[in-house]
Amino acid sequence: MAKQVLSFTVNDEPTEALVQPWDTLLDALRERIGLTGPKEGCGTGDCGACTVHFDGKPIASCLVVAMQARGHNVRTIEGLGKPDALHPVQAAFVKHGVAQCGFCIPGVVMAAAALLEENPRPTEEEIRYGIAGNLCRCTGYTKMLTAITEAAGASAGRRS
């Protein structure tokens, strides 16, 4: 089968990529565009390591066929913040030393950033459910909760 042209917006940049009809959005981002921040931990939507924002909503990019993204807005971890200009969630993760092996972290950060976008002052339970689709094997989640709670304060402060 011939490759198809996928035109969409990635991290605010108009982007074109040649993709196979069976490529997932995750494949397209990682293998065709070179954005390897989103990770493949399972390929079946169970672990959340591939979480990106699709028109602002967090999705498992391994469950989306790449061509479904045509004309849409996708944001990956690479487009959330830079090492010298971190998103409040990222800054709080660094400060609290959340990351251990780090493999789940891009997905967790994207899920948390989307949660705070929708709900700037989440309760502890809302945070727990907000990242419940993201499996982490290293941290036990406690420091993630601390960091996201702190980032919620910072984000809300930034807004007002």
Place this chain on the structure above:
Amino acid sequence: MSTVMKTTRDVKGIGLSIPRPDGPDKVTGQVQYVADLNPRGLLHAKLLRSPHAHAKIVRIDVSKAKALPGVRAVLTAADIPQLKKKAPTRAHAVLAIDRVVFAGQPVAAVAADEPAIAEEALDLIDVQYEVLPVAADPLESMKPGAPPVAELGTEADTSEAQAHGSIAGVSTEAKPSKAVNISQQARLQRGDVAKGFAESDVVIENTYRVPMVHQGYMEPHAVLAQWDSSGNLTLWASTQGSFNTRSEVADVLELPENRIKVIPMECGGGFGGKIRALCEPITAVLAKATNRPVRYVMTRKEELEAGMPAPQVIIKLKTGAKRDGTLMAIEAEAILESGAYSGAVLAVAGVFLASLYLFPNFDVKGFEVLTHKPSIAAYRAPVAPQTIFAIDSQMEQMAKKLGVDPVEFRLRHVQHEGDKMANNQPWLSNGAAEVLTRLAEHPIWKKRAEWKASAKDGKLRGTGISLGGWLGGLQPTGATVRLNPDGTLQVMTGQVDIAGTNIALAQIAATAYGVDIDKVKITTGDTDVAPVTGLSAGSKTTYTVGVAVIQAAEIARKQTLEIAAKELEASVHDLEIEDGKVVVRGVPDKGITLASIGKKGNLYMSKVEPVIGASHPAFSVQAPAFCAQLARIEVDPDTGEVTLHNFVVAQDVGKAINPAQIEGQMQGGAVQSLGMALTEALMYDDKARLTNPSLLDYRKLTSADLPNIETIIVEKPAPHGPFGARGVGEPPIVPAPAAIANAIEDATGVRLTHLPLSPERIALAIAAKS
């Protein structure tokens, strides 16, 4: 170890929660794992795996697969001359030769331009199997006449036990017997157990069962292999020990070690599952056959079906005590199901069963049994959680039956420094009693009666406590510390930083040399350039590499001071390093900067030697590390659902070099322990095929299942540890299964001895009782 670590210098860098320097890269997705590498000309590998747990391979036809456009190589065992029958490890069994011994075993390998083409090629390979009888259950597999797993005459693999370096003095032996699937046996005995039981007033017998569980690292196994035209192989690996990977691959492929360079990439979790080689040899063979870089990344399904999980452990346990609480005897039979290849750490089970609490008479037998399942590997404190689940559950029941306080009962009998372990070694200094005492003082333990009485809405409430630990691993290691021409320090080791050990080592280097932490850069080198460094495993990275770093930094410091002494015409003993300068004590304006000393070591025509400290110590003294855990739970007796309300971890870390990183270890380890307790099991059908090969069905705990994990750091210095530190990684995975089982009994009156403590199991037990 030859040297007792002491430092007279400022230790202000030690004990601070300094964020790790790679934190920003980790939270922005910049850190590179193997699967993120995409060199020019990259090919993608896929493996055809057996659907049968035990079958003869009658015929393999790869002609259609080879003809598919985009396929660059299709290999079977016949293409790999190094392959031999009687493979001692899974790494050696690169592809099945004429018989498959577990479902998921690779039988053919493909390299292609795209992953999808490689997958299509797998479908075109025609394998004709003759299905054979299966040994699916270890208790059946132990019996004479069971379907054989290994080829007759295959040697048992005890290298994992050595890798963990934990148990001396226990002889495990490969015993040929009529029971062909018993690959190792061990026995520890002292006193007269029959007499001990005869004199006991209370005797309790139980069989404990813990299923195979997966380490669950989020990054599946991955490797990238490339050869150069001179026959040198480079492997970009996700490994817990690059030197170990190099040795295993060299052994399997019959290559000199110096022809292989292993570059350890960021490791997305290992927990013992990425010590042994797995997919590295076949990927290297594919790269050789195609003369292209080849990348292999396992799928999650492959990880669960054909990774290297923890063994199933079945422990038959009998303990006896007198009415006054005196322990009399313990008799145990521990069966470790190792899957298709030998490699269990058999002795750990025996030593923990018979040594944590002191029984005057014991007889502990251990058996490693092979079955037609994927072979096992280490999983964070291998066999300790399973063993402690048994012995701690037993101690709790003994205390109940004797009518004594369960914490006091444990404290009365728990080992202390100098007590004799079951293998006759003395226990070394450890904080077992201290961590348990700390939790016994916790309000959640003190108010357990109130919590139980507060149950409402038909739910039941309970509290449980447990104590477990790890003996502490050892391995030779190395580090170098260099002074750069600008006065900064360059530290190099070969240890793989999975969990944040590099920041702790940088803190150690800064303190031991005498500079600020921001002047230290620490690098994990590849196997061509780094000093030989052991595995990141066995809770020994900071404990052993930390000592190498201290020694290397002290050597570099001594060189620095000697150079400064000449320049300043002062005695070395009067010199101090302060604010990037060597100064003469009491003469503040007399000094020389570290930068100028560094520059002199790298100047044309200079006669000053460069400052380089190198250390490569071997060790003989372990540092046992203990952890106690406390659970407050609620149980729904109708559904069997357990809700965790509080969970507290108290752990002896010797000296907390970086408390935030240590808390992360304690919390993460505790949640793995809770997963083993509550939800995790690899489930096999009677044909030894995995029935839950996805993360939906292999249920790990999520943030929504858990409370915050409270941590209490206890510091009882390890006499030989860097600044007194002990290993911290493994102890927290040990106690939770027993703590939860004890809490469930407190809440419901039901004692459960099989993991996981699933809602179904709990509800059925409650229903059976009432």
